[in-house]
Amino acid sequence: MPVFVAGVGVISAIGNNVAENQDSLKKGIHGIAPMAYLQSAHRNRLPVAEVKLSNDELAQKAGLSNRISRTAMLSMIAAEEALADARLPLNTALRKAFISANSVGGMDKTENFFPEFSANFHAGRLRDVVNHECGSITELVARKIGFTGFVSTISTACSSSANAIFYGARLILNDVADVVIAGGCDSLTRFTLNGFNTLMILDEKPCQPFDENRRGLNLGEGAGYVVLVSGKIAAMLQRKPDVQLSGYANANDAYHQTASSPDGTGSFLAMDGALKMSGLKTSEIGYINLHGTGTQNNDIAEGTAIKRLFDGHYPPVSSTKSFTGHTLGASGGIEAVFSVLALQKGCVFPNLRLETPMKDLPFQPVTRFMDNLQLQHVMSNSFGFGGNCSSLIFSKS
């Protein structure tokens, strides 16, 4: 029983909606730049991939108060775009679910509250922390779009929204829901910026995923959602879905808290699991949207896992984090949307700034946008902290 993708929505450093993102991907225009919106002591040193809108502008677009967390605004905009794109029938009693992932919830507001509060527990504005929780951000959006039948939030670091997407699919397959908006969001915060900085895996230049001399990742922000429906609902839609979610899997590296195992065990198991579930052979995958953060560790682990699994028959691969930066909790969702677009348009996106391919890998990412391809199946990888690895496979229906 397949689960269909009825709509997509996205906002990122390279565009405020699907069309803008697609255009940037095609033209090779990335969104990594000096910090413009976030206030941080690292402003002049670390490039980031911010959504090119201020909180006031986002609030207007989202129809939310400008005092709300930026995470919620990003989530709202992308979720609404996906919902509108799906053109769901209005008069049917559908069991609706909203599964949204994020990694730090309303931390952008909490970290502004904290300095005053830590000096005096009675100081700081309470409204800045009332939506601190990850689940709170999800609910702000769920209530506004009327998807309150089943609302949940998943947080597994960088694999979060991939996990949200296939949890959503399973809610449909297990007859808990008829239509699910699933994906994730995250906004840039000093907390995560400094956190990643302590791990010494941030690049002071625009990142170079899968390059032999890669220096690390650039943090980004955004949101990406897919609207999933059952076959029964798909048949009712004005525009019949042409993409389905045909495979997914989650596996745990269980190697170390932050480092991936050198042979990419978790990554291998996730990709292999997704393939087994979809019943596809590795040769049938037309494109892999890599997790490809640009860190020394991830890229070799992921690359090694692909080498082992695809063993000589390597499809085109690329990391769109070279455009959007690493959007953490949103990455699985944003990249799922990009994977769906790749399928629908028959195209493959470039891996920007590749200068020297990794010498230990027998394949390298594509460096130019290619279209007019006959793609049937696309794989999207999301591998996170704590070794949480997920892979999704989208297929043309």
Place this chain on the structure above:
Amino acid sequence: MYINGTGIISPQQSFNHESFLQNMAEHQGEQMRCIEPDYKELLDPKLIRRMSRIIKFGTAAAMDCLKDAGWDAVDAIVTGTAYGCLEDTGVFLSRMVEHDEQMLTPTAFIQSTHNTIGAQIGLSLKSHSYNNTFVHRGFSFEHALVDAQMLFHENAAKRILAGAADEITTYSHAVLKRFNIYRKDASNIHLLRNPGKGTMAGEGASFFALHSEPNGNDYAKIDGLKTILANGNENMEPVIEGFLAAHSINVSGVGLVLMGVNGDEPHDAPLQKIANGIFGTTPVFGFKQFCGEYPTSSAFALWMAANICKEGKLPPTLAEVALAKPLRVLIYNVDLTGHHSLILVSSC
């Protein structure tokens, strides 16, 4: 799904498996903190040094649960936590402020991610299996259970470790206190008997070893669950009746209700109404006098329900009331932000 093992660290003496709520540990003030075991017996000392309290009690409860079930491996680990790892979050934030974003230490950041507990359990077991973490307020534990249900239904797992954890920290308590939700100077022993304004904060970790086939040695069976995001003052009675009907029983088929009253009158009023309404002739008891108010407290209630089903009677700290056999227990919890959950448990 069947509960074959439990591991609980709570404000009560719940960690030992020798007795079940024989005595009630008293807590005074605004908080009910956990009674913690000696972690060195369950966790690798080399790893303990880095773990904050919630990771210690979360991982220890999980390990103890597996020991109780006699399992050394599972096919999936699903965890719920509403607040995540607050202590580490607070440490990192305060260092950011103190040192103006310089000289920050990685440990606190790494440990602050919500899935650290689940990840640490996976690491301790060297388990490559499915691992997911739910962070949705009062539904965090329930949605982990839904994930377990779906995995069993899909035949994707035979044994699942499912649990939840939430902690109180100095910072988090100071913030929550400002929302005027806690009593000034309470005692958990009188919390529910003397309703008033406010409740007491609680915390804890509760883990369950679940499997899909009964083995004659289980604590109880989880028949089903439901989560309802309320909008305001909706009448929950028809929802509860509908839920029971979906499991082929009506209110008279419920032998015991564990209700999430927390001593705060406005919060408890609708629940009391239901206790006196459709459950007017059913034994109804609270559970937050034992564990306090926190988003994943329903996991503690599930532990209580599981033990009550296994023993066929209530612990002395609740009452001397005969219970129906076979027993069906309904857990009905409501948190502080409109999250209603129903879990139906039955004796094996």
Place this chain on the structure above:
Amino acid sequence: MEDLKKQIIEQLNLQDIKPEDIGNDQPLFVEGLGLDSIDALELIVLLQQFYNIKLVNAEDGPKVFHSVRTIAEYIISHQNKND
């Protein structure tokens, strides 16, 4: 080196270990004390916080942090430079 050992124990929260337990030349990583990559990052912070030395290249870590003696030697040789 005694002070350094105390600082290491505190920074890495090595409960149950006393300065006497750490040999001057004992390997700190993998075997010996069994420290890992996160501990290496913590030690980089320690150098900065107590000795005002910035280890810019994380890859130099294994060499510098091999043993208490190698750390001490690194500190002495770099304290005179103005980083």
